[in-house]
Amino acid sequence: MSQRKPALRPVVWQPPPRPARARARYGPDPLPPVRRLPLGASGPEDVRVDAEGRVLTGVSDGRVLGVDPVGGRVRTVADTGGRPLGLCPLPDGRLLVCDAERGLLRVEPGSGRIERLLREVAGTPLGVCSNAVTTADGTVYVSDASRRFPLAHWMGDLLEHSGTGRLVRWEPATGDAQVVLDGLHFANGVALASDGSFVVVAETGAYRLRRLWLTGPKAGADDVFAANLPGFPDNLSTGPGGLIWVAMAAPRDPVLDLLHRTRPALRRALWALPSALLPGPRRTAWAIALDADGRVVRDLQRPGRGYHMVTSVCEHAGGLYLGSLVESSLGVVPLEKAG
Secondary structure: OOOOOOOOOOOOOOOOOOOOOHHHHOOOOOOOOOOEOOOOOOOOHHHHHEOOOOOOOOOOEEEEEEOOOOOOEEEEEEOOOOOOOEEEEOOOOEEEEOOOOEEEEEEOOOOOOOOEEEEEEEOEEEOOOOEEEOOOOOEEHHHHHHOOHHHHHHHHHHHHOOOEEEEEOOOOOOOOOEEEEEEEEEEEEEEEEEOOEEEEEEEEOOOOOEEEEEEOOOOOOOEEEEEEOEEEEEEEEEOOOEEEEEEEEEEHHHHHHHHHOOHHHHHHHHHHHOOOOOOOOOOEEEEEEEEEOOEEEEEEEEEOOOOOOOEEEEEEEEEEEEEOOOOOEEEEEEEEOOO
16 A cells, blocks of 8 residues: 655755756766666665675565675575665674664674664654664764655655755664754765765755765864755765765756746645656666765766666776666676776
8 A cells, every 4th residue: 555645845945057967868988888687676776785795785575685796696685574775784794774664774684683773863753764874983874864755755855845854873882863964855875985084965855965074173064065966866885995976866857946946836736646647757877976075086877778767886896786766676887997
């Protein structure tokens, strides 16, 4: 049984001008053709590689899967009973799982045992537990995408633009949780700088990445790491060389930008339509990488006739592993050196 749509409470917003890059179908370095790793399950929203070289992903039926990147063999690591999204392998071999329905979980890959770590913060349940990273001392930063819309109706959060997402810090030693960034527009991917100096969180609904400083003179302060992106940033990951990879789920939509600038009644009318009639994101396969200063240094894109709506990207062993909210396989592409 499908979840009932929450009522839309649109907020008027003036999006930044859509950059020319949003209209292109290829990046400066076209994304190579995508090789598929079939899963026999749909919606591998996030993809990570653990210390053993096993590719991990969570799918729509509630399972966390481990995939042999060479032979393609798929096995079930655990079943959360919910909807696993972001994954974070831990140094001790266990796995953090952000479950959109159950909150932050910890999984024992060998036994499949599941432990719930965090379900609410400051008296408010996690609406859509989305992504997590850990620092060297074990502190966890986890994103809560929306307190207004469940995952099944994520489009409503982008239409409403009310900014109910947040970034949460959780201390495993004490169990204490604290909201460190609030008012985020669909808080999504989270990544840690290679030197641990800051954490970055994607604001999908605002076309930008926010940064929270963890060390140095700016510790505790936040700023914009990358603004006015040409598409919708989704999951983030930190590559072996320190680049922060950003999955770009779709290019910016001029109609959506126009709706944000106009009277709320138009968005309410659109939201009242059956979900099947709502316009979907433009098909593309797209990933970008930023350096520690927030500059785009890799921009890889191809039309999404084969693999599309890339919601996660993970660099490993000279290639990129791709995940998608709508596909039934993981994608793999070789990563050529930048010219």
